[in-house]
Each structure stands twice: as C-alpha cells, then as structure tokens.
Amino acid sequence: MMGCWVLNESLPIIVVLLWLGMNLYLFMVTFRWYEEEESFLYTRVILGSTLAWAKASALCLNFNCMLILLPVSRNFISFVRGTSACCRGPWGRQLDKNLKFHKLVAYGIAVSAAIHIVAHLFNLERYHLSQSEEAPGLPAALSKLGNSPNESYLNPIRTAGTNPVIELLTTIAGITGLVLSLALILLMTSSTEFIRQVSYELFWYTHHVFIIFFISLALHGAGRIVRGQTPESLLLHNVTFCRNHYDKWHAVAQCPMPRFSGKEPSAWKWVLGPVVLYACERIIRFWRFQQEVVITKVISHPSGVLELRMKKRDFTMAPGQYIFIQCPAISLLEWHPFTLTSAPHEDFFSVHIRAAGDWTEALCEAFGAQGQDLKDPCSLPRLAVDGPFGAALTDVFHYPASVCIAAGIGVTPFAALLKSLWHKCCDSQSQLKPSKVYFYWICRDARAFEWFADLLLSLETQMSEQGKAHFLSYRIFLTGWDEDQALHIALHWDENTDVITGLKQKTFYGRPNWDDEFKQIAYSHPSCHH
Amino acid sequence: MGQIEWAMWANEQALASGLILVAGGIVATAGRFTQWYFGTYAIAAGVLVCLLEYPRGSRAKGSTLERCGQRYLTAVLKLLGPLSRNYYFRAALHLALSVPAGFLLATILGTVCLVIASIIYLLAAVRGEQWTPIEPRPKERPQVGGTIKQPPSNPPPRPPVEARKKPGEEDATPAGGPPGGPRVNPIPVTDEVV
Numbered sequence: 001m002m003g004c005w006v007l008n009e010s011l012p013i014i015v016v017l018l019w020l021g022m023n024l025y026l027f028m029v030t031f032r033w034y035e036e037e038e039s040f041l042y043t044r045v046i047l048g049s050t051l052a053w054a055k056a057s058a059l060c061l062n063f064n065c066m067l068i069l070l071p072v073s074r075n076f077i078s079f080v081r082g083t084s085a086c087c088r089g090p091w092g093r094q095l096d097k098n099l100k101f102h103k104l105v106a107y108g109i110a111v112s113a114a115i116h117i118v119a120h121l122f123n124l125e126r127y128h129l130s131q132s133e134e135a136p137g138l139p140a141a142l143s144k145l146g147n148s149p150n151e152s153y154l155n156p157i158r159t160a161g162t163n164p165v166i167e168l169l170t171t172i173a174g175i176t177g178l179v180l181s182l183a184l185i186l187l188m189t190s191s192t193e194f195i196r197q198v199s200y201e202l203f204w205y206t207h208h209v210f211i212i213f214f215i216s217l218a219l220h221g222a223g224r225i226v227r228g229q230t231p232e233s234l235l236l237h238n239v240t241f242c243r244n245h246y247d248k249w250h251a252v253a254q255c256p257m258p259r260f261s262g263k264e265p266s267a268w269k270w271v272l273g274p275v276v277l278y279a280c281e282r283i284i285r286f287w288r289f290q291q292e293v294v295i296t297k298v299i300s301h302p303s304g305v306l307e308l309r310m311k312k313r314d315f316t317m318a319p320g321q322y323i324f325i326q327c328p329a330i331s332l333l334e335w336h337p338f339t340l341t342s343a344p345h346e347d348f349f350s351v352h353i354r355a356a357g358d359w360t361e362a363l364c365e366a367f368g369a370q371g372q373d374l375k376d377p378c379s380l381p382r383l384a385v386d387g388p389f390g391a392a393l394t395d396v397f398h399y400p401a402s403v404c405i406a407a408g409i410g411v412t413p414f415a416a417l418l419k420s421l422w423h424k425c426c427d428s429q430s431q432l433k434p435s436k437v438y439f440y441w442i443c444r445d446a447r448a449f450e451w452f453a454d455l456l457l458s459l460e461t462q463m464s465e466q467g468k469a470h471f472l473s474y475r476i477f478l479t480g481w482d483e484d485q486a487l488h489i490a491l492h493w494d495e496n497t498d499v500i501t502g503l504k505q506k507t508f509y510g511r512p513n514w515d516d517e518f519k520q521i522a523y524s525h526p527s528c529h530h
Numbered sequence: 531m532g533q534i535e536w537a538m539w540a541n542e543q544a545l546a547s548g549l550i551l552v553a554g555g556i557v558a559t560a561g562r563f564t565q566w567y568f569g570t571y572a573i574a575a576g577v578l579v580c581l582l583e584y585p586r587g588s589r590a591k592g593s594t595l596e597r598c599g600q601r602y603l604t605a606v607l608k609l610l611g612p613l614s615r616n617y618y619f620r621a622a623l624h625l626a627l628s629v630p631a632g633f634l635l636a637t638i639l640g641t642v643c644l645v646i647a648s649i650i651y652l653l654a655a656v657r658g659e660q661w662t663p664i665e666p667r668p669k670e671r672p673q674v675g676g677t678i679k680q681p682p683s684n685p686p687p688r689p690p691v692e693a694r695k696k697p698g699e700e701d702a703t704p705a706g707g708p709p710g711g712p713r714v715n716p717i718p719v720t721d722e723v724v
Binding site for chain 2: 114117118121122124125128129163164165168178181182185186188189190192194195198199201202
C-alpha cells in the first residue's frame with residue numbers, strides 16, 4: 001500500500017523528469033557527435049558549433065513531435081488503460097493528465113524550435129559570408145567546391161552577394177522551415193487559455209494547422225543541404241593534413257577533392273507511427289459518428305439542465321467516466337465531453353447537460369428544453385457518441401470506508417458512483433468491501449444541481465426501505481447564502497427534513513471544518529489505516 | 531463561428547509577432563549579420579508593437595482577463611483616441627511596420643507573423659469590432675449601517691415569516707438570493723444536529 005502511495009504522489013514528477021531527461025540526453029549525444037565527427041570537420045570550418053546546436057535541437061524536435069500526437073489519441077489511451085494491470089489506480093490517473101502532457105511537449109517543441117531557428121540563422125549567415133570575397137582561405141576554398149562539373153558542393157549558397165532571404169525562399173528546407181515556424185506560432189497563439197475561453201471553435205479549427213505542420217516536417221530535410229563528407233572520401237582524403245594545404249588539393253595525391261553528401265531526412269521516421277495512430281483515431285471517431293445512438297428518454301430538469309438517456313450497441317462503462325457527444329445538426333466538427341451520470345447496471349447511459357454556452361444552448365433548444373411544447377420523438381436531432389473515456393472511480397470498491405468529496409460541478413461523476421455503489425450493496429450475491437461511504441458536496445448554490453439532490457432523495461428512501469440507512473452518510477455544504485435564507489432555515493430547523501433539499505440530512509452552511517470531519521471519521525473507523 | 535471576436539486572436543498574434551521581431555532583431559544585431567541595421571529597426575518596431583498590443587481590449591460580452599500590469603499602458607492608449615480604437619489603423623500600421631524587416635533573414639519570421647496579425651485585424655475591423663479599454667471596477671466601499679435592518683414596522687402580534695415573505699420564495703427550492711461568495715462562519719460549524 002505504501003508503495004502505491006509513493007507512486008501516486010510522485011508519478012507526475014517522474015514522468016516529467018523522464019521526458020526532460022530524454023530530451024537532454026538526445027541533445028547532448030547529438031551535440032557531441034556533430035562537434036567531434038570527422039566527416040563534418042569541413043562543415044564545422046564554415047559553421048562553427050552552431051551546426052551542432054542546430055542538429056541537436058533538431059533531434060529534440062523529432063522526439064517531441066513524435067510524442068505530441070500520443071496524448072490526444074484518446075482511444076489509444078483507453079486501450080492502454082484497459083490492458084495495463086499493474087498499480088491501476090495511479091497509472092490511470094496519470095493517463096487522465098494527457099492534455100497537460102500535450103501542453104508540456106508543445107512547450108518543449110517551442111523551445112527546441114527557437115534554438116533550432118537561431119542556430120540555422122547563424123548557419124545561413126556563415127554560409128553566406130564564406131561565399132563572399134572577404135572570406136578567409138579555407139572556408140572560401142570549401143565554398144568554391146561544386147563549381148566544377150565533377151565536384152559535390154559543401155556550401156548550399158552557391159553565389160556571392162545574394163540576400164540570404166532569397167536563398168531561404170529557394171530551398172525546400174527554407175520554405176518548409178518558414179511554414180513550420182509559422183504553423184507553430186499560429187497553433188500557439190490560438191491555443192492560449194484566453195482564446196480557448198473566448199472562442200473554443202477558433203482554437204479547435206486553427207489547431208488543424210498541425211496537418212500542414214507534419215507534412216512540412218516530413219519534407220523539411222528533403223533538400224539535404226547541410227552536408228558532411230562521404231565515408232569513401234574520408235578514406236582517401238586525410239582531413240587533418242589536408243585542411244592546412246587547401247590550395248594544393250587538386251595537385252597532392254593525399255588530398256583528392258573531398259566529396260560531400262547530405263544525410264537522408266529522418267524526421268518522417270520519427271513521426272510516421274504517431275501520425276498513422278492519430279489518423280486511425282480520427283477514423284475511429286468517424287466510425288463512432290456513424291454508429292446509431294437511440295435516445296430513450298429526454299428529461300428537462302429545473303435550472304436549465306437537460307438529461308439525455310441513450311442506448312448504444314456494445315457500450316460498457318464504469319462510474320466516473322465521460323463521453324464525447326456530437327450533434328451534426330448543430331456542428332459537424334465539434335465533440336463535447338460530458339460525464340456519465342448513470343450506473344453500469346442500468347440498461348441505458350445518461351448525461352446531464354447544462355446550457356452554459358453556444359453549443360449546449362443550441363442542444364437544449366433542439367431537444368425542446370426551453371419551450372413548453374413536447375417534441376415529437378421522430379423530430380429529435382441525431383446524436384453521435386464517442387467513448388467512454390477517463391479513469392474510473394472504482395477504487396471505492398476496494399476499501400471498507402471511503403470518503404468522497406465533490407465541489408460544484410464535480411459532483412457529476414459521483415452520481416454514477418453512488419448509483420453503482422447502491423446497486424452493488426443491494427445485490428445480495430456480491431460480497432461488498434465498502435461498508436460505509438462518506439460523501440461531501442460543497443456547492444455555492446444548489447439550484448444548478450437540483451437533479452442531484454433528487455437522486456440523493458431517492459437513494460435515501462431506498463436505503464431506509466432496505467434498512468441500510470447507515471451505509472451512506474452525506475453532508476451538503478452550501479457556501480453561498482444570505483440573511484433571508486438564514487432566517488428561513490433557522491425557523492425550520494426543528495423539522496424532520498431539510499428545508500432546502502428535502503433530505504433527512506440537514507444541509508450545512510459555509511465551508512466544512514475538515515479537521516473535525518476527518519477526526520470524526522478516523523474515530524469511527526479505528527481499524528482502517530487510511 | 532459567428533461569435534468569434536477576431537480582434538482577441540489578432541491581439542495575441544500581434545503580441546507574439548512583436549516578441550519574435552525583437553528576438554530576431556537581437557540575433558541579427560548581436561551576430562552582426564549583413565545589413566544588421568535592419569535588425570535594430572526590427573527591435574524598435576517590435577517594441578512598439580508590443581507596447582501597442584499589450585493592453586487587452588475588453589470583450590463585447592462577458593468579462594475580460596487583464597494582462598498583468600496593463601493599466602498604465604491602457605491609460606496611454608486611451609489618450610491616442612481613435613488611433614488605438616480603430617482596427618483599420620492597426621492593420622495598416624502592422625503591415626507598414628513589417629515590410630522593412632522582411633529584407634533581413636533573421637526577422638522575416640516576425641514579418642510574416644505581423645502580416646498575418648494585420649490580416650486578422652482587418653477582418654476584425656470589417657466586422658465592426660473596436661478596441662475598448664478595460665475599465666477598472668470601482669472599489670466597493672463598505673456601507674456604514676447597511677447591515678442594520680429596519681425595526682419591524684408592525685406592532686405585535688405579527689404574522690409568521692411565511693406570510694410576510696414575498697410569494698417567489700417557497701420551500702422546496704432555495705431562495706433565489708444573490709449567491710454571494712463563500713461565507714466564513716463566525717462560529718465554528720460543529721456536527722450536532724440530527
């Protein structure tokens with residue numbers, strides 16, 4: 001148990017350190033190789049160590065671009081989650097932080113790209129200077145290589161006096177490099193937290209620029225303009241001797257003209273796997289979009305909450321998971337996540353949707369939540385469902401006493417959990433470990449989640465009918481209250497049921513006093529160590 | 531897509547372009563590249579763009595998150611009047627500022643980014659958007675005596691609370707009072723009821 005706790009707390013840090021360590025390792029190894037490799041000695045004469053900086057950051061870029069697509073392949077993540085057995089809990093929760101990892105890798109790409117761009121700016125400038133009349137002896141001689149028919153060039157800039165900008169725009173590497181940087185900047189400026197709140201659609205549609213990014217990445221090295229000496233040439237041409245006798249190369253036998261070639265592009269090898277995986281992911285989403293979803297019931301709760309009960313073939317869920325819903329009638333490209341509020345034993349799955357933005361308002365209107373007239377079942381819009389995703393809340397089933405704490409909208413997964421717990425408890429066949437569940441719900445005002453209070457009420461009635469009233473102990477804390485409410489509550493204090501929620505357990509006002517709460521729970525369960 | 535406020539994205543893009551211009555300019559100047567004087571221009575243009583774009587305009591609906599410390603620049607921008615409000619002007623300014631930096635390799639990325647920002651500003655201007663400064667909310671002074679309730683106006687005997695209450699506030703749902711933030715209880719809450 002202790003080991004699992006340590007793993008739980010330190011897993012995020014371990015993952016970040018592993019990633020960072022891998023980046024640094026790749027950087028150092030490549031840097032050293034390019035600084036010491038003999039075949040690149042002549043290239044280093046012209047470029048200096050910015051060659052190594054550019055190539056090392058390029059490898060980091062390859063590594064990060066490979067990683068960036070993995071956290072957003074949610075079906076792949078569900079697959080990994082389903083098949084891993086060791087220490088399920090912590091790894092499952094770690095997989096839930098996929099978007100955080102995606103952003104971390106994106107920052108890594110930005111930093112590596114910045115280093116790469118600056119290094120290549122210096123490289124291009126140095127290539128340009130080596131081709132000019134003022135260039136010193138060896139670089140000038142090296143730059144002239146390639147002018148005669150039999151020679152291979154080292155310096156990709158072949159003429160003196162041109163503007164490096166023109167040189168950039170006439171090479172594949174230059175153009176793709178510019179497109180890549182531009183795509184990266186557009187991706188980042190439209191993904192800031194502010195923009196995501198202002199207009200999620202803008203973020204989502206602009207993010208598809210990543211397609212252009214990956215195509216350009218695959219083509220970026222195709223020109224092979226950064227060159228090193230070929231292995232055959234190294235055998236014939238003694239670099240350490242010949243570098244000091246560059247004016248005698250064509251004459252001396254030890255120094256035949258050196259031949260150069262560029263390395264074949266390698267970026268596509270890194271990203272091919274994830275790109276194919278992500279393409280499959282999108283295909284799966286499209287296939288799920290085609291699958292039929294039958295809406296069995298539409299319930300309109302107060303405070304603008306819509307409950308949708310649906311059925312889909314081969315749909316299995318665990319409490320605490322969520323699904324993505326798409327409504328083609330509203331938007332073809334938007335999938336929105338909603339937590340499942342039904343329990344696995346029920347023959348339908350349900351979500352509760354609150355009208356809180358463009359898409360949800362349109363959905364509520366389409367399902368007739370706003371108007372008074374009933375909608376004809378055949379005229380309801382079609383829905384598509386993808387999922388379920390997310391880590392399940394199944395840890396509760398492994399301990400004798402559990403404390404569940406929910407705040408505001410976070411109560412939605414607990415609807416599924418409580419229903420599931422109750423069903424398992426009533427099912428006399430299963431030997432259930434949990435004998436007591438403490439549930440805390442802290443909410444600013446209960447109006448938005450009145451549907452949940454209804455659920456608690458029905459659970460309470462069922463529990464007292466079955467004689468298991470002590471199984472679930474719940475406390476509701478309303479933190480937003482005013483004097484009129486307080487007056488109203490004080491007057492009805494002595495009644496059996498709570499005046500706000502109608503439940504047997506009285507509602508509390510203000511924030512919970514956690515010291516007291518935990519002390520009491522620890523006191524009531526002396527044999528449990530957690 | 532009709533609800534997108536393009537100016538918000540244009541602002542982010544322009545700010546980023548300004549920073550990239552400055553960075554490219556520094557590289558060119560420090561490295562003494564050929565025609566590095568374009569680099570010094572890029573630094574100056576980049577700083578100007580950053581100063582102009584740093585204060586975020588307020589959104590048409592909803593609240594806007596300010597950038598840290600933008601009040602001072604907002605005050606300066608307000609003085610410029612229509613020059614800061616009008617997005618056509620901003621689009622033209624960014625386009626003009628970006629052109630000279632296009633001649634130097636180190637700053638060409640900044641140029642292209644700024645041109646894109648200029649295009650988005652043009653789109654925003656065509657859709658009628660305008661830059662409005664985010665006004666600071668006036669600090670609410672605590673009202674003396676605000677919590678003192680009026681003494682009862684009826685002499686006793688008085689009808690119970692329910693009869694006196696307005697019909698909107700009934701039992702089953704909580705009163706629609708203002709959800710004022712979390713309250714700290716004056717006395718600690720203990721678990722004594724039920």
